[in-house]
Each structure stands twice: as structure tokens, then as C-alpha cells.
Amino acid sequence: MGEYLLRLALLLPLLGALVYGSLRLTRFLQGRLVGGASEGRVLRLVETSLVAPGLRLAVVRFHDREILIGAGRGGLVRLGEAPARPPARADARADVRAEVGLARGAQGDAP
Structure with missing residues (x-):
């Protein structure tokens, strides 16, 4: 019984680490293949x-x-x-807001 619990205590964390590592690797490879930089593609x-x-x-x-x-x-x-x-x-929205702000400022200065 003690040998069984010792094996369980050693192998269960190892199994969890393997599952976690495979999930992280899958996420990394999916991001690299699908959503990665597409220069030259x-x-x-x-x-x-x-x-x-x-x-x-x-x-x-x-x-x-x-x-x-x-x-x-x-x-x-x-x-x-x-x-x-x-x-x-x-930054396209920031550019548009800046242009609108400049246009409003120019209209406000005119008498």
C-alpha cells in the first residue's frame, strides 16, 4: 500500500506537468501558425x-x-x-480626434 501511494505521489504531479506543458505548447504553436506575423505570406x-x-x-x-x-x-x-x-x-482614431480638435480650435479663434 505504501509503495502505491509513493508511486501516486511521484507520478501524478509528473502527469499534471506533462498536460500543462502540452497545453502551453499547443497554444504557442496555434498563435504562431494562425495569428502570428504574416510578413511575406x-x-x-x-x-x-x-x-x-x-x-x-x-x-x-x-x-x-x-x-x-x-x-x-x-x-x-x-x-x-x-x-x-x-x-x-x-492610432487612426487618435489622428482623427486630433484633426477634429484642431479644426474646432481654428473655428473658435475666428471672430
Whole structure:
């Protein structure tokens, strides 16, 4: 009985560490493969949306084109295509607010 408890005390934390490590490795590799830096890549996933269980819409950027794809249990279907939008800047709103503030300040100074 004592030998069993000793093995359990040693192997259970080891098993937990292996599970934790595999989950961390999976998360790291998924982020690297899907959401990582896409410089130099031809195909890039822009956005996905779950429409219904088993039905998903995806926007894929390919050679300066954005393609809308429907993905379901039956496979993939191309739904539409458009020219690629320029990537949105993170500080675009700050720039717009600054311009609006400057415009308001210029109007306030006029008699």
C-alpha cells in the first residue's frame, strides 16, 4: 500500500506537468501558425464569424484580394471577392480626434 501511494505521489504531479506543458505548447504553436506575423505570406486569415453551429464565414486575403468563404460540413464555398482594404492603423482614431480638435480650435479663434 505504501509503495502505491509513493508511486501516486511521484507520478501524478509528473502527469499534471506533462498536460500543462502540452497545453502551453499547443497554444504557442496555434498563435504562431494562425495569428502570428504574416510578413511575406501570400495567404492570410483576416476575420472569421460563426453564423450557425457547423457554419462559419471567413475572410481570407490572397494576392491583394479579400475573399469571403463559407465553411460548413459540406466543405468550402467562395461567396464573394473584393479588392483588399488597407490595414487599419491602431492610432487612426487618435489622428482623427486630433484633426477634429484642431479644426474646432481654428473655428473658435475666428471672430
